[in-house]
Amino acid sequence: MVATPTTVTMSTAGLSNGTMVSDLPPLPAYTTAPIPDLLPWISDFWLSVIGPHIAYWVVSGIFHIIDVYDLFPQYRLHTPEEIAQRNLASRWQVARDVIIEQIIQMATAAVLSLTEPEQVTGMENYDVAVWATRIRLAQRALPSVLGLIGLNAAAISKNMSASHPLLAGALAGGKYPFLTSFDATSDVSVPAFATWELVLAKAIYWLIIPGFQFWVAVAFLDSWQYFWHRAMHVNKWMYTHWHARHHRLYVPYAYGALYNHPVEGFVLDTAGAGLAYKVSLMSPRMSIFFYISSTIKTVDDHCGYALPWDPLQNITSNNATYHDIHHQSWGIKTNFSQPFFTIWDRWLGTMWEGDTSLKYERTRENAKLKSEKKSLAAAKQ
Secondary structure, eight states: OOOOOEEEOOOOTTOBTTBOOOSSOOOOOEEEEEOOOSBTTBOHHHHHHHHHHHHHHHHHHHHHHHHHTTOOGGGBSSOHHHHHHHOOSOHHHHHHHHHHHHHHHHHHHHHHHHTSOOOEESOHHHHHHHHHHHHHHHGGGHHHHHHHTTOOHHHHHHHTTTTOHHHHHHHTTSOOTTOEEEETTTTEEEEOOOHHHHHHHHHIIIIIHHHHHHHHHHHHHHHHHHHHHHHHHHSHHHHHHTGGGGGGOSSOOGGGTTOOOHHHIIIIIIIHHHHHHHHHTOOHHHHHHHHHHHHHHHHHHTSSBOOTTOTHHHHSSOSHHHHHHHTSTTTTTSOOOOSSOOHHHHHHTOSOOSOOHHHHHHHHHHHHHHHHHHHHHHHHO
């Protein structure tokens, strides 16, 4: 069903006979309409469903090419011999289980998208004006606040009204009698917002609120995954039946990031990301960026390379090097945090401490010896 555009006229309550009764600027009229899709060749619905998985295989494919052609051997965390000798799951088994989890994730994403109301556009200027109104109302507290520290806001405002009228208006409690505009609809002169109020309101609406929502989603997902992940190591039944599958990859590689038991995959990744989206109250369109970014981060954490020019490995200390320690037999009880930050490991004492170079060198040598023995045995046959 096609949504009918909705029009709301400007609020001019308190205005009559061409005079200004209210000192608050009226809120602008707006007309809502369905928001256009982000990309012209795919709907936002399908982008939210398949976008993260396209990103998963594209980024994994890049790392796979780097791995197969050994393009940056100096940045490898493990040698090719280790991948062949130490991992207990074949690449086919890994790809199969990843696809199963992605099917579950796509079904869940579709359900979540269908529960959302239709997204509309056209209210942006109205919403910015609402925030500007809140800023104007907040200024009314300034005289009282300054009075608490012995300052006479009214006197200060009067003294600087000629040289700094905007600052004087703010100190007077958000009074700007010189800021007006003419409303052609109601044929009256109405109060107007100061430029700084609109700039601040736009920053709140377009930057601060989305940034805070993204931070809430990241914090929730990190917390959710840390405690479930740690529980799956503490509880032997959950580890044996669910989480042990992921640890069949002692040497992680990019497209093995979602190699999990389906139950674990749903609990840790699918439910975690879905709940993070709902808890943060972000928009469905913003959720697309959240899902894709968290997916790419997870792939990068399992890539098996410590690339100095990889931005995702430098934003936080939770990177491929950090998570790889958790995949080793000697580090399996540490470094549970994923996918963004390490704060829970740091706070709860589960972060690996100490040098790892000798341990990695030992595993490389053991894998090399096993590979040589297999080659000799094959040659004798």
